[in-house]
Amino acid sequence: MLELDKLASRYPEQSLCFTLQISSGQITALIGPSGAGKSTLLSMVAGFAKVESGTLTFNGLSLLGLPPAERPITTLFQDNNLFWHMSVYQNIAIGLSPSLRLTSDQQSQVQQAAEQVGLAALLARKPDTLSGGQQQRVGLARSLARRKPVLLLDEPFSALDPALRFELLGLLRQQTDALGLAVLLVTHHPEEAVRVADNIAFVHNGGIVETGGRELLSAPRTEEFKAYLGR
């Protein structure tokens, strides 16, 4: 389980403080207005944003002393950082080894991740010969190949049309179940959360104002969440 307990950060004009738990095998959707603090929450967990106070643990062990590369975490952003001069295979492999020198175990991890997202036949291609949806799959395959137990997703599929988005979200759900991942998914689309999330956390003004199951989206309790959903 990933646990944030009063995990706090501060910018000159905004303080942020989050308490949240995500069990392995579960997806929590972070929903909230622009500037609410969703990306900062992910950055604190990943180790990119400064933490002022609070605790952050995974399975009871503190992550705060660890640099980003040593945390049991993979982060996938909307801009999934594909390298255009490299093949799909290399783009996945670089998630495991920046030098691209892979052990045979790592080579099978790349192959398996490519199969999981339906890219096995495209490994020799360059990303610019792929569709937008296929490119996002490469990013997802790179994330999965790393086999880290915590996955942080910052609107990774929002540039895609609805059918592709839902297809990739289905894939995410499947892999979360199969690998027992603890997933935090930032999304601006409540319908995405309804499809795949086990839990919803509504982020507002640097904190989590409301959490609950998917039913929260049809029955928000706070005025802030109602306003965000346009009720």
Ligand SMILES: Nc1ncnc2c1ncn2[C@@H]1O[C@H](COP(=O)(O)OP(=O)(O)OP(=O)(O)O)[C@@H](O)[C@H]1O
């Ligand atoms: N590097 C920074 N320096 C100063 N203030 C920052 C910095 N990064 C973010 N902020 C402020 O912190 C608050 C939270 O920003 P954050 O990017 O986490 O929000 P968000 O919910 O992810 O927004 P969006 O949905 O637009 O991506 C905002 O008020 C933002 O202006």
